[in-house]
Amino acid sequence: MIPVPQAIRTVLTETAFAMVKQGVQTEAIFISDQQSLMGRIAAETIKASEIGYPPYNASVMDGYAVDVDEIAPLISSVRNSYADDHSTYSDHDSNLQFHVCDRLYAGPAKKASSSDDPIDYEMTEYISSLPKAIYVTTGAVIPAPYNAVIPVEEVGDSDGEHDVISIHVSNLASIKRNLWIRPIGCDIRPFTTIIEKGEVIEAVHIGLLVQCAIKEVKVTQLHRVGILSTGNELISHNEVEEKGAEDSMGIIPDANGPVLCSLLTSYGNCRPVHLGIVKDDDEDILTSVLDKSMNEYDVIVTTGGISMGEMDVIEKVLVNNLGCVVHFGRLVSALHHGMCNI
Numbered sequence: 337m338i339p340v341p342q343a344i345r346t347v348l349t350e351t352a353f354a355m356v357k358q359g360v361q362t363e364a365i366f367i368s369d370q371q372s373l374m375g376r377i378a379a380e381t382i383k384a385s386e387i388g389y390p391p392y393n394a395s396v397m398d399g400y401a402v403d404v405d406e407i408a409p410l411i412s413s414v415r416n417s418y419a420d421d422h423s424t425y426s427d428h429d430s431n432l433q434f435h436v437c438d439r440l441y442a443g444p445a446k447k448a449s450s451s452d453d454p455i456d457y458e459m460t461e462y463i464s465s466l467p468k469a470i471y472v473t474t475g476a477v478i479p480a481p482y483n484a485v486i487p488v489e490e491v492g493d494s495d496g497e498h499d500v501i502s503i504h505v506s507n508l509a510s511i512k513r514n515l516w517i518r519p520i521g522c523d524i525r526p527f528t529t530i531i532e533k534g535e536v537i538e539a540v541h542i543g544l545l546v547q548c549a550i551k552e553v554k555v556t557q558l559h560r561v562g563i564l565s566t567g568n569e570l571i572s573h574n575e576v577e578e579k580g581a582e583d584s585m586g587i588i589p590d591a592n593g594p595v596l597c598s599l600l601t602s603y604g605n606c607r608p609v610h611l612g613i614v615k616d617d618d619e620d621i622l623t624s625v626l627d628k629s630m631n632e633y634d635v636i637v638t639t640g641g642i643s644m645g646e647m648d649v650i651e652k653v654l655v656n657n658l659g660c661v662v663h664f665g666r667l668v669s670a671l672h673h674g675m676c677n678i
Contacts, residue, residue: 365553373542378553395516
């Protein structure tokens with residue numbers, strides 16, 4: 337007799353050896369089939385692309401996208417003009433005007449529509465001399481060369497008719513690249529491992545796989561488990577109602593097979609199949625069924641026929657007829673601080 341934990345280790349070890357010998361079978365499952373994917377074991381390592389996520393610069397704020405490199409010399413020019421006339425200067429005293437040349441919203445970028453309004457050539461010349469800005473909403477794509485966002489709260493007067501806005505120099509002086517921008521690859525860095533080979537797929541993996549635009553995942557195939565009920569006294573539950581009172585004497589419905597199938601199905605980590613019922617008194621049929629089943633399934637679970645009586649022939653069939661090895665027989669389990677034979 338051996339303890340139950342040792343018996344479980346033996347079963348898992350021998351099953352693993354058999355799986356390695358046979359080679360691990362895999363299958364591809366689409367990300368859209370989350371129910372089938374959850375709890376499966378990845379058969380490959382999946383990494384993010386060379387770009388990562390997000391694949392574009394995106395605004396974190398509703399505001400105006402500007403080019404930091406274009407702004408810096410303009411701020412210096414404003415400050416120097418005050419220094420030349422020896423006046424007291426504060427960044428709060430000065431504004432820079434920008435021409436809002438486009439408006440971008442979250443979603444696919446769209447080109448601004450052209451206006452049919454009459455052209456004011458004098459105003460057009462003035463506007464063309466201004467630094468450019470783009471109005472953006474949260475989540476909007478930030479195109480080059482724009483590399484920072486000024487929140488709408490920090491924008492002063494605006495001329496909606498001519499798409500001109502004013503921003504205090506104080507709000508521009510400390511601006512840096514990627515201010516209020518989620519830069520490319522900031523959430524998931526390029527080539528980041530999303531899931532390792534051999535790792536169990538969980539909900540968080542599915543979210544990451546979707547973000548990285550992975551369409552399908554290769555997973556190991558679920559182990560095929562055949563469940564075989566044995567015993568002359570057994571009938572299937574479908575046959576119970578067909579038997580009369582006299583015919584049902586000594587007959588019991590096979591409950592073990594359906595229970596084991598239902599239990600294994602609930603685990604979600606194998607594909608159980610009930611192989612039906614085989615009588616104890618026909619050794620040839622039992623041998624044939626087990627031989628065929630061992631070639632079709634990864635694991636075979638039998639119920640009945642393994643005790644010490646004359647009709648308990650499972651061990652004989654497995655060892656003598658099919659060349660199997662018995663690794664343990666009776667089990668010992670600790671119950672209520674004592675020992676109990678199983």
